[in-house]
Amino acid sequence: MKNNKYEKDEFVLYVVPTYSCLIKPQVDRAMSAKTLYDKLWEAHLVRTDEDGTGLLYIDRHLVHEVTSPQAFEGLRMAGRMPWRTGAVIATPDHNVPTTDRAAGIVDPIARVQVETLDRNCQEFGITEFGMNDVRQGVVHVVGPEQGLILPGMSVVCGDSHTSTHGALGALAFGIGTSEVEHVLATQCLIQKKSKSMRISIDGELGPGVTAKDVVLAIIGEIGTAGGTGYVIEFAGAVIRALSMEGRMTVCNMTIEAGARAGIVAVDDTTIEYVRGKPHAPRGEQWQAAEVAWRQLHSDEGARFDREIHIDGASIAPQVTWGTSPEMVVSVLDRVPDPAVEPDPVRAEGMRRALDYMGLQAGTPINEIPVDLVFIGSCTNGRIEDLRAAAAIARGRRVAKTLVQALVVPGSGLVKEQAEREGLDRIFIDAGFEWRAPGCSMCLAMNADQLQPGQRCASTSNRNFEGRQGKEGRTHLVGPAMAAAAAIAGHFVDVRDF
Amino acid sequence: MEKFVKFDGVVAPLDRSNVDTDAIIPKQFLKSIKRSGFGPNLFDEWRYLDQGQPDQDCSGRPLNPSFVLNDPRYRSATILLARENFGCGSSREHAPWALADYGFKVIIAPSFADIFFNNCFKNGILPIVLDTKKVDLLFVEASRNEALVLSVDLDAQQLTTPVGDLIPFDVDPFRRLCLLQGLDDIGLTLQHAEEIRAFEERRRASAPWVF
Numbered sequence: 001m002k003n004n005k006y007e008k009d010e011f012v013l014y015v016v017p018t019y020s021c022l023i024k025p026q027v028d029r030a031m032s033a034k035t036l037y038d039k040l041w042e043a044h045l046v047r048t049d050e051d052g053t054g055l056l057y058i059d060r061h062l063v064h065e066v067t068s069p070q071a072f073e074g075l076r077m078a079g080r081m082p083w084r085t086g087a088v089i090a091t092p093d094h095n096v097p098t099t100d101r102a103a104g105i106v107d108p109i110a111r112v113q114v115e116t117l118d119r120n121c122q123e124f125g126i127t128e129f130g131m132n133d134v135r136q137g138v139v140h141v142v143g144p145e146q147g148l149i150l151p152g153m154s155v156v157c158g159d160s161h162t163s164t165h166g167a168l169g170a171l172a173f174g175i176g177t178s179e180v181e182h183v184l185a186t187q188c189l190i191q192k193k194s195k196s197m198r199i200s201i202d203g204e205l206g207p208g209v210t211a212k213d214v215v216l217a218i219i220g221e222i223g224t225a226g227g228t229g230y231v232i233e234f235a236g237a238v239i240r241a242l243s244m245e246g247r248m249t250v251c252n253m254t255i256e257a258g259a260r261a262g263i264v265a266v267d268d269t270t271i272e273y274v275r276g277k278p279h280a281p282r283g284e285q286w287q288a289a290e291v292a293w294r295q296l297h298s299d300e301g302a303r304f305d306r307e308i309h310i311d312g313a314s315i316a317p318q319v320t321w322g323t324s325p326e327m328v329v330s331v332l333d334r335v336p337d338p339a340v341e342p343d344p345v346r347a348e349g350m351r352r353a354l355d356y357m358g359l360q361a362g363t364p365i366n367e368i369p370v371d372l373v374f375i376g377s378c379t380n381g382r383i384e385d386l387r388a389a390a391a392i393a394r395g396r397r398v399a400k401t402l403v404q405a406l407v408v409p410g411s412g413l414v415k416e417q418a419e420r421e422g423l424d425r426i427f428i429d430a431g432f433e434w435r436a437p438g439c440s441m442c443l444a445m446n447a448d449q450l451q452p453g454q455r456c457a458s459t460s461n462r463n464f465e466g467r468q469g470k471e472g473r474t475h476l477v478g479p480a481m482a483a484a485a486a487i488a489g490h491f492v493d494v495r496d497f
Numbered sequence: 498m499e500k501f502v503k504f505d506g507v508v509a510p511l512d513r514s515n516v517d518t519d520a521i522i523p524k525q526f527l528k529s530i531k532r533s534g535f536g537p538n539l540f541d542e543w544r545y546l547d548q549g550q551p552d553q554d555c556s557g558r559p560l561n562p563s564f565v566l567n568d569p570r571y572r573s574a575t576i577l578l579a580r581e582n583f584g585c586g587s588s589r590e591h592a593p594w595a596l597a598d599y600g601f602k603v604i605i606a607p608s609f610a611d612i613f614f615n616n617c618f619k620n621g622i623l624p625i626v627l628d629t630k631k632v633d634l635l636f637v638e639a640s641r642n643e644a645l646v647l648s649v650d651l652d653a654q655q656l657t658t659p660v661g662d663l664i665p666f667d668v669d670p671f672r673r674l675c676l677l678q679g680l681d682d683i684g685l686t687l688q689h690a691e692e693i694r695a696f697e698e699r700r701r702a703s704a705p706w707v708f
Contacts, residue, residue, distance in 0.1 A: 153707060176619060228582070
């Protein structure tokens with residue numbers, strides 16, 4: 001074959017074996033020191049094929065209405081039954097209205113999808129927290145809240161934000177509908193082992209800086225494809241100091257960094273969070289479980305394929321300016337200029353994003369006005385998120401220029417708790433709308449949507465084009481930053497409030 | 498699943514990085530409880546000038562003339578050429594369902610998001626990772642006046658250009674086999690049902706709180 005231009009400039013990399021591992025002490029350390037991911041992987045490995053493909057046993061399977069109907073239909077067509085119905089928990093979240101629940105679902109297509117979930121759960125004997133059950137909510141808020149996610153579990157769901165549950169020291173990842181059917185039928189998932197990355201956030205966060213800012217800063221650092229092919233362990237003093245809910249926020253957005261799973265080692269915070277949850281073990285079983293869970297950390301000397309260190313003190317409140325979560329800067333910065341970006345593909349992406357977002361390069365972030373504010377989602381719809389937002393809203397009023405400010409609790413139980421604490425009154429008095437739980441404007445499958453050109457400060461996880469409504473413009477922020485933007489009518493450094 | 502056979506296909510160049518699954522199939526179409534019929538709404542917000550609704554007849558909708566799939570050169574495309582991190586975001590399998598329903602059999606990119614990459618294989622789509630230089634060259638060739646036609650041979654793991662240049666690619670051996678033979682992996686896994694049951698009993702004994 002002549003002059004094949006696709007073969008030019010090819011470099012073959014040879015892996016040169018190093019013999020340092022022959023030095024005895026290092027051998028012992030390398031052989032015995034395991035990462036948390038190694039431990040979780042090995043604990044669920046049913047078998048490994050010759051080519052390294054693993055069959056992983058799945059302990060917990062969360063199900064919602066959008067990605068499951070075709071999987072149940074597939075089971076039916078093949079005459080198969082679920083392997084272990086006790087492993088499966090379902091709740092409708094994407095399509096449910098956040099207004100008057102008693103009126104049911106007006107959109108006929110959405111109603112059919114939610115009713116299909118109800119019917120499938122009844123037919124196959126699966127526990128479901130239905131639309132009018134107080135335990136209903138965003139599936140990733142409901143699972144940990146009920147103690148249905150425990151440390152050391154393998155967890156899947158037909159939803160990319162399943163990574164949330166890694167916060168409990170569980171191996172949790174999102175899967176497609178074919179895999180949902182596969183797990184329903186076999187209780188297993190076919191998977192190859194990923195590479196391992198440890199991201200350590202060292203030091204201490206400044207006042208007013210939250211878990212959301214940490215994860216947005218990580219994505220800004222490594223990019224939306226930075227974690228592709230990896231399972232990321234979050235570590236360091238900042239992660240240790242975060243509450244479980246904060247760790248869930250960080251792990252939730254691991255998928256926005258390209259990794260299917262993020263994990264945090266088990267410590268006292270984890271154990272105390274799980275203790276007493278409705279489905280957590282009790283008595284002697286609790287004692288045994290706690291002993292086992294205390295082993296769920298990376299061993300001293302464990303090796304990672306990639307290690308990243310970020311100084312916690314360097315992180316300021318973050319605001320995304322573009323149409324990918326990696327397009328993020330601090331609230332003190334300005335909208336970046338594509339003219340100074342050396343990579344032409346990236347520069348073109350930035351230009352397209354600025355055009356879509358209706359922004360000029362060089363504009364100070366805190367001068368960008370917002371039309372709507374959305375507080376909620378599997379990223380920031382938990383009680384601590386609502387408390388943080390309410391602390392800003394207390395005694396203040398939403399700016400007159402705002403079209404709408406929504407607060408959507410992550411579950412019925414989060415809503416009840418917030419109402420016991422009087423947070424609903426604070427929000428309502430400030431001019432926010434207090435809604436029923438669901439995914440809501442995070443992905444805008446229900447009636448909560450942006451109109452073309454509207455700009456939203458959102459505590460959700462994705463700022464993609466059209467994510468919150470066709471031609472809607474999304475800026476991702478933490479809950480206190482979102483509440484502050486609602487009061488000011490534009491982005492503002494929450495630390496000045 | 499249908500067997501993946503050798504074919505020649507027109508390449509459509511989609512020159513954007515980080516194409517997410519919300520762009521591939523917007524959320525309003527996810528309300529369907531079926532696996533089919535998503536093709537007319539593939540890339541809906543880029544492809545049409547109006548706002549698409551579920552169950553709508555798309556044949557009379559105004560097309561966006563600047564979108565690549567509306568270019569007459571690429572109307573019959575079965576190979577999609579893309580940039581970094583294709584398929585990022587939501588795990589929705591509706592994305593590969595829409596691509597397959599439209600007629601795409603192969604997607605070429607320098608990198609793919611993990612969940613989307615997996616989902617492709619379950620739906621008879623072959624995602625091919627090539628290094629950025631090769632993808633750049635293909636973009637140049639696919640953007641000429643006459644559309645680029647590539648020959649795809651999964652068995653031999655290579656693409657062939659019209660002038661006979663060969664572009665080899667890697668693919669996981671198990672996934673290659675599943676595509677070539679159109680295998681149902683649930684059936685394959687259930688061949689190990691005894692091993693799964695034995696594992697389950699051991700786990701029940703060592704971690705009873707899981708059950």
